Amino acid sequence: MNIVRGQIVSFRDDPMVAGEENCLQHWSKGAIVVDEFGKIAWRGDFSNLPNAYANLEETDYGDKLILPGFIDAHLHFPQYRMLAAYATDLLDWLNRYTFIEEQRYGDKAIADAAAKMFVDELFRHGITSCLAFSTIHTGAADALFEEASRRNMSLITGRTMMDRNAPSGLRDSAEKSYDETRELIGKWTGKSRLGYAISPRFAVTSTEEQLELAGALVKEYPDLWMQTHLSENHGEIAAVARDFPWSKDYTDVYDRYGLLREKSYFAHGIHLNDRELARLSDSGSAIVHCPTSNNFLGSGHFKCREVRNGDNPVKTGIGSDIGGGTSYSTLATLRDAFTVSQLVGARISPYEAFYMSTLGNARVLYLDSEIGSIDVGKYADLVVLDPCATPLMAARHELSSGLSDILFALMIMGDDRAIVETYVAGKRVKTAIV
Numbered sequence: 001m002n003i004v005r006g007q008i009v010s011f012r013d014d015p016m017v018a019g020e021e022n023c024l025q026h027w028s029k030g031a032i033v034v035d036e037f038g039k040i041a042w043r044g045d046f047s048n049l050p051n052a053y054a055n056l057e058e059t060d061y062g063d064k065l066i067l068p069g070f071i072d073a074h075l076h077f078p079q080y081r082m083l084a085a086y087a088t089d090l091l092d093w094l095n096r097y098t099f100i101e102e103q104r105y106g107d108k109a110i111a112d113a114a115a116k117m118f119v120d121e122l123f124r125h126g127i128t129s130c131l132a133f134s135t136i137h138t139g140a141a142d143a144l145f146e147e148a149s150r151r152n153m154s155l156i157t158g159r160t161m162m163d164r165n166a167p168s169g170l171r172d173s174a175e176k177s178y179d180e181t182r183e184l185i186g187k188w189t190g191k192s193r194l195g196y197a198i199s200p201r202f203a204v205t206s207t208e209e210q211l212e213l214a215g216a217l218v219k220e221y222p223d224l225w226m227q228t229h230l231s232e233n234h235g236e237i238a239a240v241a242r243d244f245p246w247s248k249d250y251t252d253v254y255d256r257y258g259l260l261r262e263k264s265y266f267a268h269g270i271h272l273n274d275r276e277l278a279r280l281s282d283s284g285s286a287i288v289h290c291p292t293s294n295n296f297l298g299s300g301h302f303k304c305r306e307v308r309n310g311d312n313p314v315k316t317g318i319g320s321d322i323g324g325g326t327s328y329s330t331l332a333t334l335r336d337a338f339t340v341s342q343l344v345g346a347r348i349s350p351y352e353a354f355y356m357s358t359l360g361n362a363r364v365l366y367l368d369s370e371i372g373s374i375d376v377g378k379y380a381d382l383v384v385l386d387p388c389a390t391p392l393m394a395a396r397h398e399l400s401s402g403l404s405d406i407l408f409a410l411m412i413m414g415d416d417r418a419i420v421e422t423y424v425a426g427k428r429v430k431t432a433i434v
């Protein structure tokens with residue numbers, strides 16, 4: 001057992017529900033006791049530390065902030081290095097770069113090396129858990145599961161299903177995708193801290209037959225996650241309307257195959273109409289907001305507050321969408337989320353932003369019994385942040401007028417330099433990369 005000391009900031013509820021005053025727990029001289037299983041045995045003000053823990057080895061981060069590790073609710077493992085691909089829009093970007101890069105993952109050795117780089121990069125950025133896409137290759141999904149298991153990381157992924165509108169090296173068949181998904185579910189469900197996501201890429205790259213089998217999988221495995229993409233780009237929406245002429249709209253395509261449900265995750269969801277929002281809301285589905293990607297690909301502005309709190313409130317997570325996204329940094333993701341919220345006229349608060357990437361994402365992903373806040377019984381997945389990481393940030397810090405302002409400056413000015421340390425299940429994983 002050991003102790004981690006510092007300024008603890010952890011949410012107990014959604015600021016939009018509990019209010020800005022009551023949404024968080026904050027101990028400026030806090031302590032976290034980590035047990036031998038990597039879980040939190042005690043946390044609170046250091047001055048109240050029970051005697052039983054008094055002689056444990058401790059690491060003291062002083063005034064630096066200790067938050068729950070960031071959770072990234074949408075990104076692509078096989079795109080780990082293909083950031084900054086210069087394209088006109090989503091479909092151009094997919095065809096010209098992404099589908100070429102992803103074909104390499106048929107080679108297990110390439111997937112293994114990439115998985116290590118990918119997880120290293122997540123940890124370097126304070127991200128301790130994610131819901132990630134892989135490729136159609138079972139070996140690529142295996143590679144990421146193996147790496148996450150080796151690092152004792154909470155991670156959800158699955159083999160991508162796509163059987164059309166892609167190069168042959170990145171196409172399967174409906175039946176093969178179904179069979180191999182079932183095999184992988186059998187192999188990985190319940191292992192370590194892993195979860196399986198049934199993963200039809202999006203309606204453009206799946207035939208009706210494949211979407212039907214994705215729906216069959218979702219029915220067979222109601223406890224598993226389902227991830228796909230929805231309503232990101234106008235060209236994509238037009239392609240779906242062409243390919244599924246019977247559909248009312250894009251969401252209706254997924255609905256037809258039973259893919260709308262709790263534990264279903266739809267990345268982007270920018271251009272949805274009221275009917276679509278109502279169906280997503282009623283079914284308990286979630287949208288994942290990917291602001292740096294939406295900006296980079298010129299996809300559009302997601303109305304985060306309106307979707308989360310409008311007439312048809314839809315559960316909303318947040319993710320980097322690497323490699324459409326421009327940074328692994330959750331701080332950068334939150335910066336773009338804020339900027340976009342300004343552009344659409346409904347500003348999100350610093351607490352809302354940090355809530356979304358910690359407890360908010362944990363709740364949306366149904367992982368909040370294990371992660372998302374610094375509470376007894378949860379894993380000690382933590383990120384230590386330095387608000388004075390650069391000379392300019394230190395100077396800005398002198399102007400800071402309270403915790404909300406400190407967090408705001410971090411998300412607007414911060415990047416990987418602000419990540420002092422990352423803990424996964426109580427072990428340092430940033431400075432002690434394995």
Ligand code: GUN
Pocket residue numbers: 076090094098201202229232293321324
């Ligand atoms: N839609 C289908 N595939 C992808 C992808 O890889 N990235 C993004 N941003 N959108 C997608």
Ligand code: ZN
Pocket residue numbers: 074075076229267321324
């Ligand atoms: Zn994506």
